Amino acid sequence: MSKKDILTPIGITFGFIVIMLAILSSGGTEGAVSFIDVSSILIVIGGLIASMLIAFKMEQLKLIFKLFKATSLQNSKQLPELIALFSRLAERARREGILALENDLDGIDDPFIRKGLLLVVDGVEPEVINDILEAEIMAMEERHAKSRSLFEKAAEYAPSWGMIGTLIGLVLMLNQLSDPSTLGPSMAVALLTTLYGTVLANLVFTPMANKLEGKTEEEAFYKQIIIEGIIGVQSGQNPRILEEKLNAFLSNEDQEKQKEIQTSNIIGESINEA
Template sequence: MDRLSVIGVVLALIALVGGSVLKGAGISGLWNPAAFVIVIVGTIASILLQTPMATFKRALKIVRWVFQPPAQDTTSVIGKIVEWSTTARKQGLLGLEAEVQSLEDPFLRKGLQMVVDGVEPESIRQMLEIELHGQSDRDLSAAKVFEGMGIYAPTLGIIGAVLGLMAVMKNLADPSKLGPGIAAAFTATIYGIGAANLMLLPMASKLKGLVNHQTQEREMIVEGLIAIAQGENPRNIEARLNGFIH
């Protein structure tokens, strides 16, 4: 569990609800069904129109990374690669065959299997980089789904405010309806700007950062596996891979 994300969500709610209470609007002032429909439903409609189905499904799958990021222990991976390089120098590449089946990461398992099979280092690089960049592009596109929602939400909030003010203008003859009507109109703006800046855009940025970090780790794996295939010294491999950390 990512504690910073949880703390961020809690503080965002405190800022919004607490600010409403301190300003005298109260908690009830934050709820308006019409504003919810215009902003939230409208934002979802916009992003569905923009996004291919496969990308949208991937976005729904990786959104949990905001609170439960994928396990990324770069130091442990470097240790494994150095250990494999030592085994390969002592027993040959076939000595790594037992390690392949024990790996849970499909990318790492596929790469090590190619090393064991004696595939040329350049071919290993080409095949793994194609998979790496393909997955990275798919995940970045999924993260941008939330970025797109963060762009649309404020505009739809303005639309909701304008529609609310239009309704107020129809009731100018009844002063008792003007205050609540204007307040309800601006609730839509709060929904749009609040959702974008307190949730959607930060989520998109966090997901893109996680994807970039995962890509960097896989680039490190590619370099390590190729070094094993080329029979490099384990100490040299460790020194090179540690550069990815620093």
């Protein structure tokens, strides 16, 4: 089960707090009020929504709330536990045969691992298994890229609508130069729309798109290790050799954790034998 990633809401909140503190430290409360302009908000938010409705299908736009949620979830998959799983599967396959792996399928929640093991049990060639699973990774990356483009396009459109608001404000200001009282509001629209669009792009949409891209890379890396493990189990590799091969994917910190898991397993086996 995925854990909450509090860094995303903390980062966004901290960014807005820093901006507000900078405004308050320079202009006080009255200065902060001058940074709120309904016309500028309508231009940026309304224009952004209009552009998104034109650029994407309704099915894609419905995903945006899931994407917001995804940026606040942390991947709970652990590589040391995955490697330990394949070590056990390899040992059982060598001891009892490939068909014995079918009994372990019910205890495996990951559908990607289950699919790979089912192909192994069905006697599919290693090259074919690799091609099937690699194709699934590519399809996953393509789906994620299409979903992530919602934030990437929003990051492009927001500053553009800010610039449109700036042009509107300048036109209004130039048309009313004879009335000095209108210069301030017109200039506010001209500058604040650019500010709103830039803040949305650089504090919300672009960081979220980058986080989703990082999550996709992590998942693809995780699945690549699964493919290596499945092929190793099918080929009848020695569990220790397979484990050492998969450990090459781990960082130093994860390797230490893997050693702890191995020690725990050895102690558990000793207790069971006793």
